[in-house]
Amino acid sequence: MQLAVNIAVLASIYALISCGYVLIYRVSRVLSLAHGELMMLGAYGLYATASLFSGQPLVAVAAALALSLLVGVLVYVALMWRMTGESVLAAVLATIALGILLRGAMILMFGTQTRHPLEELGWTNASIEVGDDARISGVGLALVLATTVCYGLLFAFLRMTRWGIRMRAAGQNPLLAAQRGIGLHVIYALAWGLATLTGGLAGMLIASDAGLESTMVVIGLKAFPAALVGGLDSLAGALLGSLVIATAEVLMVYYVDPLLSDVVPFFILLAMLVVRPWGFFGSREELDRV
């Protein structure tokens, strides 16, 4: 039972991070390699708002989420908008440069010390019993719930709302979508905003559980195989990919060798690239070679 709980929490972490990769790629075909940094920025945002709104944790969380959304939109408006019409490689390189810039800026602003946003909020990470023989941390439970809610809302948004349908249209055929009067820049900005919001939320929850430090960037990259295994343009694929990777990791830690847990996601990714390069639910025709 404990192993199932561990898998659920780890899969939620990967799913929440990887949905940002998927949203941006699905809509604009750009692979954001600054996602880890944007995730960390979200966590620092929570730390900052928790200090700013001391004694009002809910306001601090809401402000941090709004900040993440805003940052995502600003990244598009200030940088990625200029990449429209350029090659995909140029856009990917721009995200790498953005990541380096953000990393440096965060160290300058917040220093190198470990921060604890949860304590700043005045909350504790309690241990909750699940059945007779398993436990989950309060933040772990929040991660599972947040991932469920985020994916539920995103599925509903993309299928049932006008803006969601426009977003899917822009992702499928931008030229046709533009000819039909859909403002592509608004759609792309919204995709960047939502991706940064979900990534930022993942960063906030991970930082609440394990503290906030500059190594978080690498955790952002660890979710990347999950997105690729599921199919880079499929939200359902990201969920399944995260579950597969998390299951393999947790079982490897428990039954084989903990050191292999770092290798197994990339082993699965390689196997998937050989057998089914577009992932579980990815679009076959969208494969591109750089």
Added chain:
Amino acid sequence: MIKRKTKWALAMRRLTKLTLTKTKTKLTLAVPIAAALCGAPALAQDAYVVGVSAAMTGPVAGGYAPIVESMKAYIDLVNERGGINGKPVRIIVQDNGAQPSKAATDAKKLIGQDKVIVLINTSLSSTYAPMVAESKRAGVPLFFAGGVCPPATYPPADALQFCSTAYSANLDSEAALSFIKSTAGGPVRIGFAGMAIPLVRTGIEHAEKFAGSLGMKTVGTQYTPPPTPDYTPFATKIKDADPNWVFSWSPWVSQVRTFEALRRLGWDGSYLSWAHLNAEEELARIKDGKFYVIGTNAFLEDNLPVHAEIRAMAHRAGLKYPTSYLTEGYVAGLVLEAALKKTSWPPTPKKVAAAMSNLKVDLKGLRGGPLEWTKTNHFRTAQYYRVWHWDPAKSAIVRVQDWKVIGAKR
């Protein structure tokens, strides 16, 4: 024809004159520029010049930058008091970002361009090899201040390598397990946890062997990859092995996350880990009576006179780190000051190496005894350990073992 030749000769003469004038102008400009460029080394000769290559930025900077800042602040203080032997000390800090290639470039620049008399490394062990190579090539002593002490500093020590860093994989394991043995008061089923990096594995492997020699039963060892988004899967395996003690010798993040994950899984055993720079504030954050830290630097709770000096220094230098982070850098500053005091003017790398090979530094109570380097031992002749934990009854950090000495011969 003759007229044309004369015209040609005149033109050539003009051209030669012009070129000479230009050359003169160039020379006139070049002399002050060269003088200005040589200014730095000229100034350097009026000071003890020390070169530092450190991880000031990057993912691991949190464990190194405070050490360099503290050491630099201490040397600034020394300069304000009149310097050493009447001469100022100039510290040049290069940021290697914990990257070996950058450390190599730093060492070349510091030795070749800045003419430093001693090199300092405060970074990951992966940056050591290129700096050691440059140090050997130029005969400049290399002082490890804050990074792990390399084997070449232990007896029989390399003539050019020295180390003041608090921790030592094997000695720390022995001191920690001896504490566990004396505290447990019964059979010990021990688990080990650490980050999957070579240095940690060396320490943990030594600890496993040493635990056996003390009659302890090793029930499990877990290495976590750096970084790990969730430590619970690793902690689950340790918990299921049912240890009553866990020892972790690793970067702080790995030590404390594994402990916190164990607690959330309901494990109620005792946990001993290494006291890194942030240990004091973390003990107060975690507030768990069975979470112990072992270390060689005094805590601020000791309230020594030197702690008031460190606080004043930090305030004066405007350091942004908590005072408890600054001890290691202050110790490095004391050692550097003592070594340079024994280096007569004009200083050379050879004189500094000779001074460092026979050095005894009073650490003002920041460690259990003086730091002593001999011709064959550039680590220290004795290592002193204390153990602390959070006492829930007193709601304070309490020392549970006073200085216990281990001879450092290795």
